[in-house]
Amino acid sequence: MKDIHSNMNVATLIGTAALSADNTPAAVDMQGYAAGEVIINVGIGGITFSGTNKVEFKLTHSDDDTTYTAVADSDVLGVTSVGAGGIVKSLVAAHAAAAGYRVGYIGGKRYLKLLADFSGTHGAATPIGAVVIQGHAHSQPVADQE
Template structure:
């Protein structure tokens, strides 16, 4: 049996919360890891999303953790990247909880995932994301319990 556990580490990309406005995303430091898979979890929408009242998830990357640029399609697996690094958009009713995943294959050290809220969000939407860092340089990775 193959062992995924010993070669990866999970870090918070979006802290689990019911959100109705843009949070400040933490930087994800890839140092020591060759691969990143982001797992985004979205609960039932606090509002009915549409083209005006929406949430767009923007992925950015950086070499220095100061200047961040939007990712491009060539940097991402499993998602279509729209202008501004948008990897997922909530623009229609979101009646059931769902999980989404996409991979980063760019070469920058730092990443940030921002849920960008537009319009009016009177009720929050449960959102969280975890970045799974894989292909670690120093395996096995420590347990995280």
């Protein structure tokens, strides 16, 4: 086996919680890393998602941690296309089992934010969490996280 541990870090984009409304996106600083992989984890849907009652995950990026813009198709890998406002994943149908989704970030900006944007009525919460794996560290080994 090869050592991936010494070449990466994990930073929280959305702290794991049962959500029924938009989160407040936290900025993640990508300085010191040459790659990013966004991992979105979703538990069993608290409601039956539809085109009206949905959750859309919107990825934005910034050079200065002040002005954020939506990612475009050319900024990400692993999605068919990016929707309006940086939508990289939409929950618009029944979600009966927990699942994980990944989006590669190649946009080159220093800061990332991920919004879980809730639309419609969400009478019951859905477990959601997201991290970004920061890879290809410029300085290795990366310190252990505790």
